[in-house]
Structures are given as C-alpha cells and as structure tokens.
Amino acid sequence: MALSGIQIYKLLPQTNCKECGFPTCLAFAMKLAAKQVELASCPYVSEESKSQLAESSAPPIRLVTLKSDGYEVKAGNEVVLFRHEKTFYHKPGLFIRVSDKQDAAEIKAGVELADQYLVNYVGIELAVDGFAVAADSGSAQAFASAVQAVRAASQRPLILLASDPAVAQAGLNALSDETALLYAADAGNWEAMADLAKAQKAALAVRAETLDELADLTEKIKAKGVEDLVLDPAAESLSKSLMLETQIRRLALKKNFRALGYPTIRLPRNSAEAVQAITKYTGFIVLDAFSPELVYPLLVLRQNIYTDPQKPIQVQPGLYEINKPGPEEPVLVTTNFSITYFSVANEVESSGLPAWLLVTDAEGMSVLTAWAAGKFDAERIAKAVKEFKAADKVTRRRVVLPGHVAVLSGELEAELPDWEVRVGPREAVDIPKFFKQVLG
Amino acid sequence: MPIEIPKEQWPGSVRTVTIGATSANGGSRSQVVTVGGETALPFMHFESQVPNPPKVALEIKDRRPDDWSPLLLETWRDVVDDPSLWAKAAEAAGADLIVLALSPTDADGNPTTPDQTVKSVKDVLAASGLPLLVFGAGQADLDNALLVPVAEATKGERIVLGICEDKNYRTIVATAMANDHLVTARSPMDVNLAKQLNILISDMGMPLDRILMDPTTGALGYGIEYGFSAMERLRLAALQGDSMTQFPMIVTPGFETWKTKESKVGEGVPEAWGDWLQRAINWEVLTTVTLLESGADIVVLRHPESVGQVKAAIADLMAVPETA
Numbered sequence A: 001m002a003l004s005g006i007q008i009y010k011l012l013p014q015t016n017c018k019e020c021g022f023p024t025c026l027a028f029a030m031k032l033a034a035k036q037v038e039l040a041s042c043p044y045v046s047e048e049s050k051s052q053l054a055e056s057s058a059p060p061i062r063l064v065t066l067k068s069d070g071y072e073v074k075a076g077n078e079v080v081l082f083r084h085e086k087t088f089y090h091k092p093g094l095f096i097r098v099s100d101k102q103d104a105a106e107i108k109a110g111v112e113l114a115d116q117y118l119v120n121y122v123g124i125e126l127a128v129d130g131f132a133v134a135a136d137s138g139s140a141q142a143f144a145s146a147v148q149a150v151r152a153a154s155q156r157p158l159i160l161l162a163s164d165p166a167v168a169q170a171g172l173n174a175l176s177d178e179t180a181l182l183y184a185a186d187a188g189n190w191e192a193m194a195d196l197a198k199a200q201k202a203a204l205a206v207r208a209e210t211l212d213e214l215a216d217l218t219e220k221i222k223a224k225g226v227e228d229l230v231l232d233p234a235a236e237s238l239s240k241s242l243m244l245e246t247q248i249r250r251l252a253l254k255k256n257f258r259a260l261g262y263p264t265i266r267l268p269r270n271s272a273e274a275v276q277a278i279t280k281y282t283g284f285i286v287l288d289a290f291s292p293e294l295v296y297p298l299l300v301l302r303q304n305i306y307t308d309p310q311k312p313i314q315v316q317p318g319l320y321e322i323n324k325p326g327p328e329e330p331v332l333v334t335t336n337f338s339i340t341y342f343s344v345a346n347e348v349e350s351s352g353l354p355a356w357l358l359v360t361d362a363e364g365m366s367v368l369t370a371w372a373a374g375k376f377d378a379e380r381i382a383k384a385v386k387e388f389k390a391a392d393k394v395t396r397r398r399v400v401l402p403g404h405v406a407v408l409s410g411e412l413e414a415e416l417p418d419w420e421v422r423v424g425p426r427e428a429v430d431i432p433k434f435f436k437q438v439l440g
Numbered sequence B: 001m002p003i004e005i006p007k008e009q010w011p012g013s014v015r016t017v018t019i020g021a022t023s024a025n026g027g028s029r030s031q032v033v034t035v036g037g038e039t040a041l042p043f044m045h046f047e048s049q050v051p052n053p054p055k056v057a058l059e060i061k062d063r064r065p066d067d068w069s070p071l072l073l074e075t076w077r078d079v080v081d082d083p084s085l086w087a088k089a090a091e092a093a094g095a096d097l098i099v100l101a102l103s104p105t106d107a108d109g110n111p112t113t114p115d116q117t118v119k120s121v122k123d124v125l126a127a128s129g130l131p132l133l134v135f136g137a138g139q140a141d142l143d144n145a146l147l148v149p150v151a152e153a154t155k156g157e158r159i160v161l162g163i164c165e166d167k168n169y170r171t172i173v174a175t176a177m178a179n180d181h182l183v184t185a186r187s188p189m190d191v192n193l194a195k196q197l198n199i200l201i202s203d204m205g206m207p208l209d210r211i212l213m214d215p216t217t218g219a220l221g222y223g224i225e226y227g228f229s230a231m232e233r234l235r236l237a238a239l240q241g242d243s244m245t246q247f248p249m250i251v252t253p254g255f256e257t258w259k260t261k262e263s264k265v266g267e268g269v270p271e272a273w274g275d276w277l278q279r280a281i282n283w284e285v286l287t288t289v290t291l292l293e294s295g296a297d298i299v300v301l302r303h304p305e306s307v308g309q310v311k312a313a314i315a316d317l318m319a320v321p322e323t324a
C-alpha cells in the first residue's frame, strides 16, 4: 500500500527550500503520494528515506516469475479482492504433477501429451503452463532422472516438489539457466532450502500450518536473501483454504503486510478445489493428473475469471468466409462478441458447409444482449450488409438471422428489399441441420 | 508476533427464506428448506456463523424434454416420461429441492393446459416430500395461465413460483401472495436491474421473506464471469445494508451448461475436449462451484452425478475451520 502524503512528508528534509519546484516539502509530498512527480526532483532526500519510499511503492503482492527456455509463468502483483473492482491480472499457472516413481518412458509419454495439449477457446489457444515433479521415491538419483525425463519431453517451467534438501538439490542440479519453483520450505528445513534456492536462483514455496508461522518463515527466509517466495497455507478443506487465501490477500492489500505479500500455491485434490483456486486468488496450481475433460474447463474458467470486466473480448466486424463460400451461399448474420462469433464460426466450419458470416459491430455484445441494448437491429444489420459489400459477393441474396432475433425479420426485409430474409435456429449447434433441411 | 487478521463487520444481512411447509404449517412436505441469513461473504466462518448451507435442486420437466442432451436422457431413462417417477428419482439422487419446469406444449405441439399442469404438480407433490419450485415456460401469457391454477390448487405448500421478470411478474406475485407461496425474481446480471425488480415485487406487498432472486448466470465459457461478478456485487450490496438486494440467490447452472455445445455434442468435436460425459459433468459442476463461491444459495442442476459432487463441495465449504 502506498504511503500517504503526510507519511511521505515525514521522510523529506522539511526545509521548504523550494528546489523541487514546490513551495513546501508538504506540497511536494502530496504530489508524490498522487504519483504526479518523481522523488528525484528533491536533491536532499536521505538514502534511508529513499529506500523506505522505494519499499512502500513496491507492489503489495510480489510478482514471482518462473522461467525456462522460451516460457514464463507469472503470478502475483494483484491489486483487488473482487474482479469487478478492477481486474485480476496474472492468470494462475496450471501445472501437472509427475511422480519420480514412474519410469522415464512413462514420464515422457505423459508429459509430451500434456505439453502438446492445445485447446481453442474463442480463438485463443489455451495450454497448460508446466509440470510439477514430485520426489515420491525419496531417492535423489531417481528424482534427478525424473526431472531430466520431464525436461527431455517439455521445455515448460517446473515446480520441484521435494522437501528433502539433498533430493531437491539433485533435482535443481539437473536443470540449468532457468527459474524453477522449489516446494517447499517449512519450519524444519527452511535454512537449507533457502540456501539452495539462493544458490540455484530458484523461487521458493514456503509451507506452514498457520499464517503466523508462515509470516515468521518468510521473514527469516527473506533475511537470507531469497525474495521470490510463494505461500502454501496448507489448508485441508475448501472452507479453510478460502479463509486463508482471503486473509492473505486482505493482509497484503489492505494492511500492506509484507510478510504475506506473495502469490500462493495449491495442490487441489478434486475439481472443486481447483475451481476455488482459480476464482479465489491462488497463483500456482498443481493438478494431480492430466485429463483433457477437466483441464479444458479449468483453462476456460481461468480465462473467464481473468477477463478484464471493462473489455468484453471482441472480434473485428466484417464479412468472413467460411469453407470457401461461392456466390450461391447464404450470408449468416451475427455479432462481434467473441463467444458469439466463435460459437457460430466453429459450428459452420466443422460442418464443412460453405457460408458467408457477416459480423456486425454490436459493441462486443451477444445476440440477445446487443438486441436488448439496441446495438443489433435491422438498421445496423443493413448497414453492415452495405459497408462490407455483401451484395458484391453473392448472386443469390439470402441473409440468415439468428433465431433469437426472429422478430427483426420484418424490419430487415424493409431495409433490404432485394434480399431474401431467413430466420435460422436459436442455437448455433443446430445450424448444420438447418442448412440441410431448410436451405437445401 | 501474532498477526491481526482483518475481519469485516457488515451492517446488513441476507434475509432467511423457508421453502415448503409441513402438515404442521398447512402443507404436505416431509421437510422444509431454509436458505439465506448470511451476515458475511460466502463461507467466511471466521467472521460469523454461516447459518444455512446452500441447497441443491434438481430440475425435472412435466414431460419428456425435446431439447435435452442425450447424456441426460440416457441417465434419467424412462422416468422422464412421468414427472412423479422423475421426482422420486431426483429425491433418490440426493436433491434438497425439486424444480418442476413446465413445457410450453405437449408432445404433439398443443399448448400445455392448466389441467395437465395442475395434475403434474400434484403428482410431483404426492411422489416426493421435498419442497417444490414450479417454473413456467417463459412465455408470459401461458405462464400466468398455468401458474395461477397451480398456486390455487396447492395453497399453503409454500411452493416457489417463477420466473418473475420485469415484463411479467404481477400475476405471479399476486397469486403467490394469495395462496401462501413464494416467488423467484430473475434479472439479467445487473445489480440495479435486480434491485428494480425486487422493489416492484415488494411494492405489491409480497412479504420479503418469500422472495428469492435469480441474477441469471452464463455457463462456464459462455459469460459466467458476468454472473460471477454480478453475484459478488449483489452480495456486497446486501451486506452493506441495501435492503432490496438482501434476498437469497438462486441460479440455474444446469440449464445454462447443458445447452452448451460442450455438453450437448459428443461427436465431431475437438479431441482436446476429452471424454464427453465427464466433460459435461465437469462443465456443470465447475460452473456450479464457481457460483457457490460468489454467493449462490440455491443451485439448480440437471445431472444426478453432479448433485453428489456439488454436495460434497458444499459440505467441505461448510466445515468450520478450527482456527476460526
């Protein structure tokens, strides 16, 4: 949390020498608090004040970045408790757990599958972020081989789940030139883990049963020079994890409590825990296993929750060609809300049927929302037909309206007298059937 | 040094609403369901006691649905042809409440008649002791024509009648008031619209402990973020003391998710979507758990397996952490 003008004033020389261009130190302090001037304008601030001011302007939740060859996963730097207050910025990283008890071939096959996984959601390619290698065997050598096996199959960032420092070290030694996350330091092993994280430039997760202990540990570890910390509040129920994640975020944002101003990590045991991790503040999430039928909805949920509430995702208005349409093909009308556009475009595309898709500028709203808001009416559709020169592309002039706005067909006929206006089905899923049965 | 945990103290609270009446109170239900009463954000046990867990309703129809996912039809099998069998099966699947959603027409396309509807409702009440919600088909004239006789024929049962929307609420509210029932009020994902409709309904004299509000939701991938934030804002407004937002929230993730392509279609979809049935159930469960985190008091589902998973999540969310 930023300091107030008065708090900043106390750190200034208080001589009112005016060299900063302001009549008093207090006036300058007020401008600094409002972030309208730079501290450097005052030549007389002490080094100690400088470092205090720098500290206070650091983000309340530290940004932690895991890096590997070509990839980065960031968490932290969030500024609100509720997404409607601004937005959530850094999507939690989704990691897949791998055990060092599996043999190398098994690890390779599993990791390759998850590494190459890509799923398209409204035109965005979604993927998992990395892997978490677990030292289940207890053997340093087995762990190192497992890390190597994962690295051979994927370049994505890694989390090393190894709380025995000797085992963890073997895992880290198997990596070079990257920032992995080491999990986890606790009351028993923290000194060795901190040394290791420092020497190997790894981020370090810290685990404790209570927030008091957790804060104690992060302070001690920070004093040893490790700053990229990640918190594991070690909750065993959904209610407890919700409580602790909420308390951590509140302490960081509302009290500027530095000892807990770090992103968090969770290892969900079921889908409900994963949902809560995404909706309520977790920074790094380790899934037990990779299954597309769960990873796909989790990736979509993450995308949705981390969408900026001020900016619906939109596509460019225009006349789109799907499956190489000719002049006989129909012109389907829709809006430029991404979810709407892709529901329709994907449906037509996968059916193999050629068509023109006229995307009108409905200010990024869905069909019914835009209709209710007056942004998708006969006039706007007719305007788009003209603007994007649909008549030049087709000889057979047929427009198809979304079934939900069947009421517009009369007005649209009046607006476009030389076009045939058809009403399509309500849901995009039924478009292929409609093509076959109605358009023939 | 022990950390001082910031605790919120809210001036407002959500009203407590009881659905259904037992014979002692003029109805025939074997149990009643009470929701609401929150005095803090969802599941903040460390700030105040969470008085009532969220409840799970299963949606059944008055006849075999025309447009439901084949996965749902395969699961429920023959009971979809008989609302009383379906209600029994829903109860057996672990539902706390039953939503009977009316179809606009019969299987041959003739408009549903009040006689048919009253019979369906009575059959359901006879088959299951769970409290009931009856939702019209969403066509104002027809809904009114069907819901009024239902309300009269079941006076005193404290059924929830719906769905009131700004275009159509007067008749439903009036009959609910006259026959000791409740109503649910739906508005499109907006705090002010929700308030407006709640004001209109309470201005008619509807007792405030007989109103549920439905802020509308979208499915995961289809606008859930709007519903999620609208619900968080509504709950914050309620706790801050805004009387016309202090109603328990009901949402319909079953209806929303089972119309998505992810749930409806098994063939010709990307391989990256994974197993169809598991995906469809995940879609419903993940959407529902998201909405529980943002303050849902009643969630209306469609698949029996989702009920088990959602109830397990609710139990876990209701477990009071020992440090609280």
Ligand code: B12
Pocket (backbone or CB within 6 Å): A312, A332, A333, A334, A335, A337, A339, A340, A343, A344, A364, A365, A366, A367, A368, A369, A370, A371, A372, A373, A400, A401, A402, A403, A404, A424, A425, A426, A427, A428, A429, A431, B187, B188, B189, B190, B193, B216, B217, B218, B222, B223, B226, B256
């Ligand atoms: C999310 C949402 C919002 C979001 C906006 C999201 C956005 N960017 O559009 C917000 C919260 C901002 C919003 C606002 C409003 N909303 Co709104 N909203 C919804 C909601 C919940 C989901 C809409 C959605 O995203 N659907 C998913 C997309 C993919 O659906 P779709 O665009 O219709 O596309 C499908 C089909 O139409 C079809 N299709 C699309 N194109 C084509 C083309 C052809 C040729 C064919 C054949 C088919 C086809 O395929 C798609 C998939 O099947 C719906 C209710 C619901 N659950 O559906 C209400 C809803 C659309 N909203 C409604 C209203 C009234 C409003 C407001 C006017 C309220 C207000 N006064 O504030 C405002 C208007 C906006 C404004 N003034 O700023 C009403 C509309 C009622 C009506 N029938 O008129 C609805 C139906 C809710 C309700 N039941 O009352 N809304």
Ligand code: SF4
Pocket (backbone or CB within 6 Å): A012, A013, A014, A015, A016, A017, A018, A019, A020, A021, A022, A023, A024, A025, A026, A028, A041, A042, A043, A044, A045
């Ligand atoms: S330059 Fe520094 S010391 Fe001089 S008035 Fe400005 S803030 Fe005060």
